[in-house]
Amino acid sequence: MKVPVVKSILAANDQIAQENRQLFDEKGVMAVNIMASPGAGKTSLILRTIERLRDKARIGVIEGDVASSIDADRIAQEGVPVVQINTGGGCHLDANMLRAALPSLNLDELDILFIENVGNLICPANFRLGAHIQAMLASIPEGDDKPYKYPGMYQGVDALVVNKIDLLPYVRFDMERFRKGVAALNPDVAIFEVSCVTGKGVQDWAEWLMQKKDTLLRRG
Amino acid sequence: MKVPVVKSILAANDQIAQENRQLFDEKGVMAVNIMASPGAGKTSLILRTIERLRDKARIGVIEGDVASSIDADRIAQEGVPVVQINTGGGCHLDANMLRAALPSLNLDELDILFIENVGNLICPANFRLGAHIQAMLASIPEGDDKPYKYPGMYQGVDALVVNKIDLLPYVRFDMERFRKGVAALNPDVAIFEVSCVTGKGVQDWAEWLMQKKDTLLRRG
Numbered sequence: 001m002k003v004p005v006v007k008s009i010l011a012a013n014d015q016i017a018q019e020n021r022q023l024f025d026e027k028g029v030m031a032v033n034i035m036a037s038p039g040a041g042k043t044s045l046i047l048r049t050i051e052r053l054r055d056k057a058r059i060g061v062i063e064g065d066v067a068s069s070i071d072a073d074r075i076a077q078e079g080v081p082v083v084q085i086n087t088g089g090g091c092h093l094d095a096n097m098l099r100a101a102l103p104s105l106n107l108d109e110l111d112i113l114f115i116e117n118v119g120n121l122i123c124p125a126n127f128r129l130g131a132h133i134q135a136m137l138a139s140i141p142e143g144d145d146k147p148y149k150y151p152g153m154y155q156g157v158d159a160l161v162v163n164k165i166d167l168l169p170y171v172r173f174d175m176e177r178f179r180k181g182v183a184a185l186n187p188d189v190a191i192f193e194v195s196c197v198t199g200k201g202v203q204d205w206a207e208w209l210m211q212k213k214d215t216l217l218r219r220g
Numbered sequence: 221m222k223v224p225v226v227k228s229i230l231a232a233n234d235q236i237a238q239e240n241r242q243l244f245d246e247k248g249v250m251a252v253n254i255m256a257s258p259g260a261g262k263t264s265l266i267l268r269t270i271e272r273l274r275d276k277a278r279i280g281v282i283e284g285d286v287a288s289s290i291d292a293d294r295i296a297q298e299g300v301p302v303v304q305i306n307t308g309g310g311c312h313l314d315a316n317m318l319r320a321a322l323p324s325l326n327l328d329e330l331d332i333l334f335i336e337n338v339g340n341l342i343c344p345a346n347f348r349l350g351a352h353i354q355a356m357l358a359s360i361p362e363g364d365d366k367p368y369k370y371p372g373m374y375q376g377v378d379a380l381v382v383n384k385i386d387l388l389p390y391v392r393f394d395m396e397r398f399r400k401g402v403a404a405l406n407p408d409v410a411i412f413e414v415s416c417v418t419g420k421g422v423q424d425w426a427e428w429l430m431q432k433k434d435t436l437l438r439r440g
Contacts, residue, residue: 037258038341038370039362066342068368089372091311091342119369120342121258122286122311141361141384142259148288149339150258152309164361170390 013127016095020102020130027107029060030213031115033093033129035153036137038119041163043071044196045137045205046114050078052206057111057213062101064093064118071116081105092123095130112213121146125153132216133209135159140167144174147181154185159192161205166195233347236315240322240350247327249280250433251335253351255373258339260359261383263291264416265425266334270298272426277331277433282321284313284338291336301325312343315350332433341366345373352436353429355379360387364394367401374402379410381425386415 024031036042043063050059061082063072072084083104085097098115105113115131117124134157138146141164147154154160160182168175175193182189190208194201244251256262263283270279281302283292292304303324305317318335325333335351337344354377358366361384367374374380380402388395395413402409410428414421 037339037362038366039257039359065369067371068365070365070368089342089346091340118342119257120311120340122309122338122340123343126309139259139361141359141387142257145288145290146258148290149285151287167361167387167390170387 010126013095016099017128017130020095020099021132023102023107024113024130024132027110028217029107029110029113030133030209030216031113031129031131032133032135032209033115033117033124033131034135034137035117035121035124035157036119037121037139037142040119040137040139040142041196042116042119042137043074045161045163045194045202046116047074047078048194048196048199048202049114049206049209050080052202053112053210054080056210058109060105060110060113062098062105062113062115064097064116066090066118081110087118091118091120092127093117093129094127098129112209121150121153125156133158133212135161137161137163138178140164140173141171144178145181147178147185151185154182154189157186157189159190159205159208160186162191162193163196165193165200166197230346233315236319237348237350240315240318241352243322243327244333244350244352247330248437249327249330249333250353250429250436251333251349251351252353252355252429253335253337253344253349254355254357255337255341255344255377256339256357257341257359257362260339260357260362261416262336262339262357263294265357265381265383265414265422266336267294267298268414268416268419268422269334269426269429270295270300272422273332273430274300276430278329280325280330280333282318282325282333282335284317284336286310286338301330307338311338311340312347313337313349314347318349332429341370341373345376353378353432355381357381357383358398360384360393361391364398365401367398367405371405374405374409377406377409379412379425379428380406382411382413383416385413385420386417
């Protein structure tokens with residue numbers, strides 16, 4: 001008699017992630033998984049990106065949080081379709097949570113879906129959602145040592161947005177040390193230095209997203 | 221026949237936490253579990269506190285990180301006994317990791333043990349270590365909405381150190397909104413507004429720790 005082996009949580013998650021991805025591809029929606037520490041500026045970046053892209057692409061947002069709908073409320077004020085996922089203590093989004101949220105959005109009317117993950121620099125890196133783009137935010141006041149201390153997150157992303165560069169005059173942050181740490185882990189990552197307060201640098205990130213979207217749709 | 225039930229991970233963890241606590245009590249060591257987001261300033265706070273208390277108490281430090289020994293190296297430069305725990309991807313310290321690290325310190329020669337948890341505002345709140353004091357750092361640039369979004373961490377702590385108040389002129393942070401969120405979750409928490417750059421406010425926190433230590437030792 002063969003002993004039944006329960007598939008690992010991560011393998012089960014990957015299966016659902018693949019199904020989510022297939023749905024996004026069918027609908028022509030580019031999904032962007034945005035990860036960062038608490039308070040790095042994920043929602044602010046999404047809002048700034050919406051400003052830049054709302055005339056060029058139809059945007060939707062899924063907000064992941066342990067509790068509250070503060071972030072989703074900020075997005076909804078912009079008239080953008082948004083769904084809040086509350087994990088109820090859970091430290092990351094997983095593919096199944098995302099799948100459960102998708103029917104609340106009309107994917108036929110979207111070009112880009114931003115998925116704001118739970119604020120956490122560790123666990124979200126381990127759970128695929130099915131997104132096309134893995135993006136992370138770093139934040140200047142977090143310090144320049146974070147790539148060395150949280151390698152898992154830095155290793156697995158396609159884009160790294162370094163936010164709050166308006167605070168560079170007021171904190172100790174050695175950009176060279178930071179970039180050296182990133183390069184050792186992920187030499188091909190696209191890096192954008194931005195300030196979501198002043199708007200500086202956001203345009204480059206927004207254009208990069210549009211290029212990615214065009215490439216993905218042409219391929220699809 | 222009774223079906224054997226494996227005790228939950230959290231119950232097993234609590235058992236070891238209790239044993240750690242018993243050891244600390246026997247040795248007359250007050251253990252302080254310090255939790256925060258990545259980059260909130262946990263190591264900086266420990267260094268500033270060592271400055272204030274090194275003539276009054278014998279201090280040791282355990283550093284928890286996903287990777288690297290950057291923080292432990294900073295502490296070691298001060299000539300303070302320090303042990304680095306690398307979780308190898310794990311998102312929090314647990315009681316068993318702490319237990320494994322303790323033989324590397326001579327507890328007979330310590331009065332206060334700071335345990336710097338992994339940078340994470342969610343998971344560390346769920347794993348008791350056996351520490352006498354649960355302390356957390358918030359950081360001004362993280363934003364004033366964090367108590368509303370990460371209630372689990374704010375609910376369970378004895379002390380809340382609000383760091384980086386030197387950045388208040390440069391970021392949007394409504395202290396009243398922040399404190400209102402904290403009060404709703406944890407009305408009795410001791411709150412200290414500090415800057416580990418200027419040193420402002422650190423003295424109050426250090427004195428509070430010494431009072432706690434005296435109370436605990438008198439009781440023991």
